[in-house]
Amino acid sequence: MLQISFFREQPERLRAGLKKRQFTAEQIEVLLNKVLELDDKRKAAQLINDEAAAEVNNLSREVGVLMKSGKKGQAEALKPQVAAAKERVKVASAVMAEATAALEEQLLPLPNLPHDLVVYGTSADQNEVFRPWEKSLPKPPVVSGMAPSNHWDLGEKYNLFDLKLGVKLTGAGFPVYRGKGAKLQRALINFFLDQAQKAGYEEVQPPLLVNEASARGTGQIPDKEGQMYHVTKDDLYLIPTAEVPITNIMRDTITKEFDLPLRMTGYTPCFRREAGSYGAHVRGLNRVHQFDKVEIVQFVHPDHSYKILMDMLDHVCLLMKKLELPYRILRLCSGDMGSAAAMTYDFEAWSGAQQRWLEVSSVSNFETFQSNRMKARYRDSHNKVHLLHTLNGSALALPRIMACLLENNNTAEGIHIPKALHKYLDFTVIN
């Protein structure tokens, strides 16, 4: 959620940011006026409320003193005054609550303001290539006498995962990994967690279901509510990413500046309804309802968040290099970026058989958007409390990594496993 202080103190920044988010100039002015008006209304009501409440307190104290000294008549005489003041409190506090609610209604749906470096855009086509892949890309594997092998063919051939079986057990988009496929998944998870630990992240195992407050804290509600599986009987949500429970660890807490940055990593399955997405690009493991991911999360001082964003990028680069996958990095344009983010870099790995880039990681700086919702704060050396910045990134999401590994390393003798994973497996080739 955007801070109200932005509206008062940085209207130009707000205008520029919302413009990038496809707001018209008129919409922005209406919004700005509305927010300031509601904020003024709230403040005016609070002034009346506080004053009247102070009177109630003072008179009540007086009544107490009079009662004690036996002047019951005088005490009784004060009561109508108290009642009148209470009535004023009632009216003012109702106005206050109304204005506060209306203000939240205005602010809650607003997206974060994109960073200055984020270019304007309305679709994924306008994302910038931040770092291209400069070497040659793997061609579709041509194994003599065989058609080019997509990962879904390879998965079936080597019994690595079974989509049809998943349909029987659950439904479309719930793959069953088997044999070497299951082992490869486990190896990747361990590899990612070990790398994150080496980079200074504390490993956590969060719950896979979260309450509404947590979903709201990171911005899934109200923005992406339809994206989550909702367990209505207990009013809980299956997490779409470990970002949700891990980031909410810091909800309603005040950290010491000295302890920043906090780095946490966690492996979890992720559940996404992916409502309305069907078609050629979602075949195989390209898009599924349940997948595994290792997430990295940082809570940082606002002055360092963009430097740390680059550190997180470097971390993901290292993973891609160790997995020997061709990749490129995009900086998302304002239209493709999630509404909570101020800046997002996507990593795409090259799929040799599909001959296209697949998104395998998304690394974002949310600045104070999430921390403002969550009240995640730090105390500086002068004992002042400030919102901290939150960042997170996939490091990495497994299914598309698996797809690229299978497709790119497929040869006549089988699929070669990159060296980095050897110590996690009891095989080096899938054949």
Add this chain to the structure above:
RNA sequence: GGUGAAAUGGGUGAGCGGUUUAAACCACCAGUUUGCUAAACUGACGUACGGGAAACUGUACCGAGGGUUCGAAUCCCUCUUUCACCGCCA
């Protein structure tokens, strides 16, 4: 799931209708003293939203939400959570 007890500031913990303006201790922070460390002493020490140039100050918050009362941390109701015991269970 059943029964009982509890929930107070960063922590421990007193208060159970009106000088509580939430005691005290610990921790943290600043200062003094001191070869160093430690200790001792002094002071400051919650959050949110207002007012004020500032010093300062108002209101709200004692798990959450209602209620009683001139006045609620304190009494009543509902809910949540935690602990203990029982039941069930990987």
